[in-house]
Amino acid sequence: MKNGGFWKKSILIVVAVLLLLIPQQLLASRPKVEAAAAVLIDAQTGEILWQAEGDRVVEAPAMAQLMTEWLVLDAVRGGHVDWEDSVRVGGDEKVTQASITPKPDTGKGRISLRADDQIPLNELFMGLAVSSSTEAEQVLARYTGGSEESFAWMMNEKARRIGMSSSTLFKPSDAAKVPATSTNGSLPNGSRMTAKDAAVLCRALIESHPEVLRMSSVAQTEISSRGIYMTNTNAMLPEFAGPHAYRGMDGLKAYGSEKEGYSVAGTAQRDGQRLIVVILGADSREKSFQAAGRLLDYGYARSGSFAERATSWLKLV
Template sequence: MKNGGIWKKGTLVVLVVLLLLVPQQLLADHSKIEAAAAVLIDAQTGEILWETEGDRVLPASGIAQLMTEWLVLDAVRSGRINWEDSVRIGGEPRNDTVQLSNFYDGKGNSGIPLRSEDQIPLNELFMGLTVSSSKEAEAALARYAGSSEASFAWMMNDKARRIGMSPSTLFKPVTAGPVRDLDETSADQPLSGSRMTAKDAAALCRALIEAHPEILRMSSVAQTEISSRSIYLTNNNAMLPEFAGPHAYRGLDGLKVCGSEQDGYSFAGTAQRDGKRLIVVIMGAQSREKSFQSAGRLLDYGYARSGSIVERAASWMKLV
């Protein structure tokens, strides 16, 4: 019995050491995180648990939408605007058509056909932005909450400096043209629209959740109705558990999926398990699927390193 007890204690010690040390070794090969930059942080403390190229300045027009969401939520909370307000899609009346992103009608057509003069409830536009990263909704909300896209961009940059984001991060108006990369080695390569580092993106996510925790409920709905157009938008975040697909991740409840073939695909997400919330940012992946895969791997690493014993064991097994 005595030898058996010693053996059990020895086995427990070995297991604890493995749970503490092996995850770091499993992620030592950065090539398994297929992205231009990636960061994993503890949402409670802000501690960086893992990063690669965290200070690299990259195109971030999609992730910048999180700041748009923040300022709109601020304006609603202050009473300056209301969810029931009717928002004009375009500025001056025009006879053109724009598209609200990520709607599929089953016939090969995507987008919601909207006239510039259309009036859409603010809450529906906000959900269109939050769930499907609609640039049209983003532009309309910026004009409504900030009088113009230019003044709204100033508000975003002011907020960024006040929460401690680095000078490298810059928010541009939605319809702005290219800006130059700050990296002199690639000065001839334009960055379209807003730019950001992965570290700043993670900090933005953390600050937004702290200021407006309701954003998690909004960004994690599987589908939202645009009743004024009698259609539904499906969330483009395949990591939500509700979708039960190959990328679904237990505990994940937001925030933003975005990107393009030109700028790369990005993902800013957060998950909570056993009271432990982590935030992961993937920027510049070659495909949306690879951004999901890298995000899932980093979250597994985070829970293998700092979750409960049960979570550590389960996450460690997924990393092996």
């Protein structure tokens, strides 16, 4: 036991010395990220800890969904809408694409909506927050803003107020073709921004509505009005215990397709320190999660507690 204690202390001393002596150039050269753009920030200070093409403007429909969530949460807080509201989809067109229950790493969730459906607002919100449903996104935009066009104006106005750059542009998504009575359905899915701006959005959203973390981190949500369950698309949540699960991850969104690339806007908290990572335009869902995990490890290796620095640094080398 004595020898065991001696070696344990010796190993800890060696690790401590290494952490103190690691050249900053070594950490600065890591990690390798395969994506169109990526940013890591400290959630408390907003300091950029690492970036690659952080000012590059790319398509970012996932980030538009986060802004949609923010405006709905604002409307609920302001009393303009209520979680128990029964939201009518509207219109008289055909049913949208059939619903499936996605696995954590299979992509966008879908809710089969009919024109005469009436769905509780809270179920639509959870379908968007948990499984990135574009159908729910459109219905929420029309219900909260009156029309997709006016809702897009609200999103862009909010972006300016929270300090996002002029490169940011929000447009409503028409990918799901949800039937409606007051929209022409012709607006393109053209939301775009930089990874830096996406990180600004995530940080400001968490500060304004911290409850979004609880809502976006549940593993599965029930859409009782449609008789389906939707699984979270963020495979980094610890609850999934899969290859991409990351300790401390508690939101916000994973989204993408082969056409537009795969993106992650994630946040983790360890020992009281919260980091926010944004990956835009990775070639695959797996690469987006891998890149996000590497960046978070890098952040905790740089500025986490002693234990987190040791653990994260060992994963990087």
